Amino acid sequence: MNRRTTRTTTLIAAIALTGGLALTGCSSDSSDGSEGSDGKPELKVSGAFMPQPVMDMAGGFLTIKNDSTTADKLTSVTSPISDDVQIHETKNQKMQQVKSFDIPANGELKLERGGSHIMFMGLKTKPKQGEKVSIELHFEKADPIKVDLPVEAATHNPKQH
Incomplete structure:
Protein backbone atom coordinates (compact mmCIF):
# COMPACT_ATOMS: atom_id res chain seq x y z
CA MET A 1 0.00 0.00 0.00
CA ASN A 2 1.30 3.49 -0.72
CA ARG A 3 1.29 6.31 1.86
CA ARG A 4 -1.78 7.99 0.41
CA THR A 5 -3.82 4.77 0.56
CA THR A 6 -2.60 4.15 4.11
CA ARG A 7 -3.55 7.70 5.20
CA THR A 8 -6.95 7.40 3.51
CA THR A 9 -7.61 4.03 5.17
CA THR A 10 -6.56 5.42 8.57
CA LEU A 11 -8.78 8.48 8.10
CA ILE A 12 -11.77 6.33 7.13
CA ALA A 13 -11.23 4.08 10.17
CA ALA A 14 -10.99 7.14 12.46
CA ILE A 15 -14.21 8.61 11.08
CA ALA A 16 -15.99 5.28 11.50
CA LEU A 17 -14.79 4.97 15.09
CA THR A 18 -15.59 8.53 16.17
CA GLY A 19 -18.86 8.88 14.29
CA GLY A 20 -20.08 5.33 14.75
CA LEU A 21 -20.68 5.12 11.02
CA ALA A 22 -20.71 1.98 8.97
CA LEU A 23 -18.81 3.15 5.92
CA THR A 24 -19.30 0.00 3.90
CA GLY A 25 -19.45 1.01 0.26
CA CYS A 26 -19.26 4.77 0.96
CA SER A 27 -15.65 5.25 -0.06
CA SER A 28 -14.92 5.77 -3.74
CA ASP A 29 -11.95 3.39 -3.42
CA SER A 30 -13.30 0.32 -1.66
CA SER A 31 -10.91 -2.09 -3.37
CA ASP A 32 -8.77 -2.28 -0.22
CA GLY A 33 -11.74 -3.74 1.68
CA SER A 34 -13.55 -2.60 4.77
CA GLU A 35 -13.98 -4.05 8.19
CA GLY A 36 -16.32 -2.82 10.87
CA SER A 37 -15.01 -0.46 13.53
CA ASP A 38 -14.38 -3.55 15.67
CA GLY A 39 -12.12 -5.14 13.02
CA LYS A 40 -14.67 -7.84 12.15
CA PRO A 41 -15.51 -8.63 8.51
CA GLU A 42 -18.48 -6.75 7.04
CA LEU A 43 -20.74 -9.36 5.44
CA LYS A 44 -23.86 -8.82 3.33
CA VAL A 45 -26.52 -11.38 2.45
CA SER A 46 -28.46 -11.36 -0.83
CA GLY A 47 -30.64 -13.64 -2.95
CA ALA A 48 -32.02 -15.54 0.06
CA PHE A 49 -34.92 -17.97 -0.44
CA MET A 50 -36.39 -21.30 0.64
CA PRO A 51 -38.32 -23.46 -1.82
CA GLN A 52 -41.70 -24.44 -0.38
CA PRO A 53 -41.07 -27.72 1.45
CA VAL A 54 -42.85 -30.85 0.23
CA MET A 55 -41.59 -33.04 3.10
CA ASP A 56 -40.53 -32.39 6.70
CA MET A 57 -37.23 -30.94 5.54
CA ALA A 58 -36.27 -27.98 3.36
CA GLY A 59 -33.31 -26.30 1.75
CA GLY A 60 -32.18 -22.70 2.13
CA PHE A 61 -30.16 -20.72 -0.38
CA LEU A 62 -28.40 -17.35 -0.31
CA THR A 63 -25.18 -15.53 -1.09
CA ILE A 64 -22.88 -14.03 1.56
CA LYS A 65 -20.63 -11.29 0.19
CA ASN A 66 -17.47 -10.31 2.04
CA ASP A 67 -16.15 -6.91 0.93
CA SER A 68 -13.46 -6.87 3.61
CA THR A 69 -9.82 -7.94 3.63
CA THR A 70 -10.55 -10.44 6.42
CA ALA A 71 -11.76 -13.96 5.54
CA ASP A 72 -14.45 -15.56 7.71
CA LYS A 73 -16.38 -18.82 8.05
CA LEU A 74 -20.09 -19.61 8.23
CA THR A 75 -20.15 -21.97 11.23
CA SER A 76 -23.87 -22.60 11.83
CA VAL A 77 -27.43 -21.53 11.12
CA THR A 78 -30.31 -21.42 13.60
CA SER A 79 -34.04 -20.99 13.02
CA PRO A 80 -37.25 -21.30 15.03
CA ILE A 81 -38.65 -23.54 12.24
CA SER A 82 -36.26 -26.43 13.08
CA ASP A 83 -34.11 -27.56 15.99
CA ASP A 84 -31.75 -29.24 13.51
CA VAL A 85 -30.42 -26.81 10.89
CA GLN A 86 -27.34 -28.09 9.09
CA ILE A 87 -24.96 -26.76 6.46
CA HIS A 88 -24.30 -29.15 3.58
CA GLU A 89 -22.10 -29.42 0.55
CA THR A 90 -22.73 -31.55 -2.50
CA LYS A 91 -19.77 -33.55 -3.81
CA ASN A 92 -20.01 -36.21 -6.49
CA GLN A 93 -23.80 -35.76 -6.42
CA LYS A 94 -23.89 -36.69 -2.70
CA MET A 95 -24.99 -34.34 0.02
CA GLN A 96 -22.93 -34.27 3.23
CA GLN A 97 -22.96 -32.15 6.37
CA VAL A 98 -19.94 -29.89 6.99
CA LYS A 99 -18.74 -27.97 10.06
CA SER A 100 -18.24 -24.65 8.24
CA PHE A 101 -17.96 -22.85 4.92
CA ASP A 102 -15.15 -20.45 4.05
CA ILE A 103 -16.08 -16.90 3.09
CA PRO A 104 -12.97 -15.54 1.37
CA ALA A 105 -11.74 -11.98 1.86
CA ASN A 106 -13.12 -9.80 -0.96
CA GLY A 107 -15.16 -12.80 -2.12
CA GLU A 108 -18.43 -14.57 -1.58
CA LEU A 109 -20.02 -17.80 -0.49
CA LYS A 110 -22.87 -19.00 -2.71
CA LEU A 111 -25.35 -21.44 -1.21
CA GLU A 112 -27.35 -22.64 -4.22
CA ARG A 113 -29.33 -25.55 -5.61
CA GLY A 114 -27.07 -28.44 -6.59
CA GLY A 115 -24.21 -27.13 -4.45
CA SER A 116 -23.58 -25.96 -0.92
CA HIS A 117 -26.78 -25.14 0.98
CA ILE A 118 -28.63 -24.94 4.29
CA MET A 119 -30.78 -27.95 5.32
CA PHE A 120 -33.69 -27.63 7.73
CA MET A 121 -34.33 -31.10 9.17
CA GLY A 122 -37.54 -32.09 11.01
CA LEU A 123 -39.53 -28.94 10.26
CA LYS A 124 -41.89 -27.89 13.05
CA THR A 125 -44.20 -26.33 10.44
CA LYS A 126 -44.21 -26.31 6.65
CA PRO A 127 -44.12 -22.71 5.42
CA LYS A 128 -46.12 -21.88 2.31
CA GLN A 129 -45.11 -19.86 -0.74
CA GLY A 130 -45.31 -16.13 0.08
CA GLU A 131 -44.39 -16.58 3.76
CA LYS A 132 -40.98 -15.85 5.29
CA VAL A 133 -38.74 -18.02 7.46
CA SER A 134 -36.37 -16.28 9.85
CA ILE A 135 -32.85 -17.61 10.28
CA GLU A 136 -29.70 -16.45 12.00
CA LEU A 137 -26.31 -17.01 10.40
CA HIS A 138 -23.38 -17.53 12.79
CA PHE A 139 -19.77 -16.83 11.84
CA GLU A 140 -16.31 -17.44 13.22
CA LYS A 141 -15.48 -13.70 13.34
CA ALA A 142 -18.41 -11.54 12.23
CA ASP A 143 -21.47 -10.89 14.37
CA PRO A 144 -24.54 -13.05 13.64
CA ILE A 145 -26.81 -11.88 10.82
CA LYS A 146 -30.60 -12.32 10.91
CA LYS A 159 -30.23 -19.72 -12.15
CA GLN A 160 -32.97 -20.53 -14.67
CA HIS A 161 -34.21 -16.91 -14.88
Missing part, protein backbone atom coordinates in the same frame (compact mmCIF):
# COMPACT_ATOMS: atom_id res chain seq x y z
CA VAL A 147 -32.18 -13.02 7.53
CA ASP A 148 -35.77 -13.62 6.40
CA LEU A 149 -35.96 -16.27 3.68
CA PRO A 150 -38.92 -15.69 1.37
CA VAL A 151 -40.64 -19.01 0.64
CA GLU A 152 -40.78 -19.54 -3.12
CA ALA A 153 -42.37 -22.20 -5.31
CA ALA A 154 -40.91 -25.68 -4.74
CA THR A 155 -39.33 -25.56 -8.22
CA HIS A 156 -37.90 -22.01 -7.88
CA ASN A 157 -34.35 -21.74 -9.20
CA PRO A 158 -32.91 -18.26 -9.82
Whole structure:
Protein backbone atom coordinates (compact mmCIF):
# COMPACT_ATOMS: atom_id res chain seq x y z
CA MET A 1 0.00 0.00 0.00
CA ASN A 2 1.30 3.49 -0.72
CA ARG A 3 1.29 6.31 1.86
CA ARG A 4 -1.78 7.99 0.41
CA THR A 5 -3.82 4.77 0.56
CA THR A 6 -2.60 4.15 4.11
CA ARG A 7 -3.55 7.70 5.20
CA THR A 8 -6.95 7.40 3.51
CA THR A 9 -7.61 4.03 5.17
CA THR A 10 -6.56 5.42 8.57
CA LEU A 11 -8.78 8.48 8.10
CA ILE A 12 -11.77 6.33 7.13
CA ALA A 13 -11.23 4.08 10.17
CA ALA A 14 -10.99 7.14 12.46
CA ILE A 15 -14.21 8.61 11.08
CA ALA A 16 -15.99 5.28 11.50
CA LEU A 17 -14.79 4.97 15.09
CA THR A 18 -15.59 8.53 16.17
CA GLY A 19 -18.86 8.88 14.29
CA GLY A 20 -20.08 5.33 14.75
CA LEU A 21 -20.68 5.12 11.02
CA ALA A 22 -20.71 1.98 8.97
CA LEU A 23 -18.81 3.15 5.92
CA THR A 24 -19.30 0.00 3.90
CA GLY A 25 -19.45 1.01 0.26
CA CYS A 26 -19.26 4.77 0.96
CA SER A 27 -15.65 5.25 -0.06
CA SER A 28 -14.92 5.77 -3.74
CA ASP A 29 -11.95 3.39 -3.42
CA SER A 30 -13.30 0.32 -1.66
CA SER A 31 -10.91 -2.09 -3.37
CA ASP A 32 -8.77 -2.28 -0.22
CA GLY A 33 -11.74 -3.74 1.68
CA SER A 34 -13.55 -2.60 4.77
CA GLU A 35 -13.98 -4.05 8.19
CA GLY A 36 -16.32 -2.82 10.87
CA SER A 37 -15.01 -0.46 13.53
CA ASP A 38 -14.38 -3.55 15.67
CA GLY A 39 -12.12 -5.14 13.02
CA LYS A 40 -14.67 -7.84 12.15
CA PRO A 41 -15.51 -8.63 8.51
CA GLU A 42 -18.48 -6.75 7.04
CA LEU A 43 -20.74 -9.36 5.44
CA LYS A 44 -23.86 -8.82 3.33
CA VAL A 45 -26.52 -11.38 2.45
CA SER A 46 -28.46 -11.36 -0.83
CA GLY A 47 -30.64 -13.64 -2.95
CA ALA A 48 -32.02 -15.54 0.06
CA PHE A 49 -34.92 -17.97 -0.44
CA MET A 50 -36.39 -21.30 0.64
CA PRO A 51 -38.32 -23.46 -1.82
CA GLN A 52 -41.70 -24.44 -0.38
CA PRO A 53 -41.07 -27.72 1.45
CA VAL A 54 -42.85 -30.85 0.23
CA MET A 55 -41.59 -33.04 3.10
CA ASP A 56 -40.53 -32.39 6.70
CA MET A 57 -37.23 -30.94 5.54
CA ALA A 58 -36.27 -27.98 3.36
CA GLY A 59 -33.31 -26.30 1.75
CA GLY A 60 -32.18 -22.70 2.13
CA PHE A 61 -30.16 -20.72 -0.38
CA LEU A 62 -28.40 -17.35 -0.31
CA THR A 63 -25.18 -15.53 -1.09
CA ILE A 64 -22.88 -14.03 1.56
CA LYS A 65 -20.63 -11.29 0.19
CA ASN A 66 -17.47 -10.31 2.04
CA ASP A 67 -16.15 -6.91 0.93
CA SER A 68 -13.46 -6.87 3.61
CA THR A 69 -9.82 -7.94 3.63
CA THR A 70 -10.55 -10.44 6.42
CA ALA A 71 -11.76 -13.96 5.54
CA ASP A 72 -14.45 -15.56 7.71
CA LYS A 73 -16.38 -18.82 8.05
CA LEU A 74 -20.09 -19.61 8.23
CA THR A 75 -20.15 -21.97 11.23
CA SER A 76 -23.87 -22.60 11.83
CA VAL A 77 -27.43 -21.53 11.12
CA THR A 78 -30.31 -21.42 13.60
CA SER A 79 -34.04 -20.99 13.02
CA PRO A 80 -37.25 -21.30 15.03
CA ILE A 81 -38.65 -23.54 12.24
CA SER A 82 -36.26 -26.43 13.08
CA ASP A 83 -34.11 -27.56 15.99
CA ASP A 84 -31.75 -29.24 13.51
CA VAL A 85 -30.42 -26.81 10.89
CA GLN A 86 -27.34 -28.09 9.09
CA ILE A 87 -24.96 -26.76 6.46
CA HIS A 88 -24.30 -29.15 3.58
CA GLU A 89 -22.10 -29.42 0.55
CA THR A 90 -22.73 -31.55 -2.50
CA LYS A 91 -19.77 -33.55 -3.81
CA ASN A 92 -20.01 -36.21 -6.49
CA GLN A 93 -23.80 -35.76 -6.42
CA LYS A 94 -23.89 -36.69 -2.70
CA MET A 95 -24.99 -34.34 0.02
CA GLN A 96 -22.93 -34.27 3.23
CA GLN A 97 -22.96 -32.15 6.37
CA VAL A 98 -19.94 -29.89 6.99
CA LYS A 99 -18.74 -27.97 10.06
CA SER A 100 -18.24 -24.65 8.24
CA PHE A 101 -17.96 -22.85 4.92
CA ASP A 102 -15.15 -20.45 4.05
CA ILE A 103 -16.08 -16.90 3.09
CA PRO A 104 -12.97 -15.54 1.37
CA ALA A 105 -11.74 -11.98 1.86
CA ASN A 106 -13.12 -9.80 -0.96
CA GLY A 107 -15.16 -12.80 -2.12
CA GLU A 108 -18.43 -14.57 -1.58
CA LEU A 109 -20.02 -17.80 -0.49
CA LYS A 110 -22.87 -19.00 -2.71
CA LEU A 111 -25.35 -21.44 -1.21
CA GLU A 112 -27.35 -22.64 -4.22
CA ARG A 113 -29.33 -25.55 -5.61
CA GLY A 114 -27.07 -28.44 -6.59
CA GLY A 115 -24.21 -27.13 -4.45
CA SER A 116 -23.58 -25.96 -0.92
CA HIS A 117 -26.78 -25.14 0.98
CA ILE A 118 -28.63 -24.94 4.29
CA MET A 119 -30.78 -27.95 5.32
CA PHE A 120 -33.69 -27.63 7.73
CA MET A 121 -34.33 -31.10 9.17
CA GLY A 122 -37.54 -32.09 11.01
CA LEU A 123 -39.53 -28.94 10.26
CA LYS A 124 -41.89 -27.89 13.05
CA THR A 125 -44.20 -26.33 10.44
CA LYS A 126 -44.21 -26.31 6.65
CA PRO A 127 -44.12 -22.71 5.42
CA LYS A 128 -46.12 -21.88 2.31
CA GLN A 129 -45.11 -19.86 -0.74
CA GLY A 130 -45.31 -16.13 0.08
CA GLU A 131 -44.39 -16.58 3.76
CA LYS A 132 -40.98 -15.85 5.29
CA VAL A 133 -38.74 -18.02 7.46
CA SER A 134 -36.37 -16.28 9.85
CA ILE A 135 -32.85 -17.61 10.28
CA GLU A 136 -29.70 -16.45 12.00
CA LEU A 137 -26.31 -17.01 10.40
CA HIS A 138 -23.38 -17.53 12.79
CA PHE A 139 -19.77 -16.83 11.84
CA GLU A 140 -16.31 -17.44 13.22
CA LYS A 141 -15.48 -13.70 13.34
CA ALA A 142 -18.41 -11.54 12.23
CA ASP A 143 -21.47 -10.89 14.37
CA PRO A 144 -24.54 -13.05 13.64
CA ILE A 145 -26.81 -11.88 10.82
CA LYS A 146 -30.60 -12.32 10.91
CA VAL A 147 -32.18 -13.02 7.53
CA ASP A 148 -35.77 -13.62 6.40
CA LEU A 149 -35.96 -16.27 3.68
CA PRO A 150 -38.92 -15.69 1.37
CA VAL A 151 -40.64 -19.01 0.64
CA GLU A 152 -40.78 -19.54 -3.12
CA ALA A 153 -42.37 -22.20 -5.31
CA ALA A 154 -40.91 -25.68 -4.74
CA THR A 155 -39.33 -25.56 -8.22
CA HIS A 156 -37.90 -22.01 -7.88
CA ASN A 157 -34.35 -21.74 -9.20
CA PRO A 158 -32.91 -18.26 -9.82
CA LYS A 159 -30.23 -19.72 -12.15
CA GLN A 160 -32.97 -20.53 -14.67
CA HIS A 161 -34.21 -16.91 -14.88
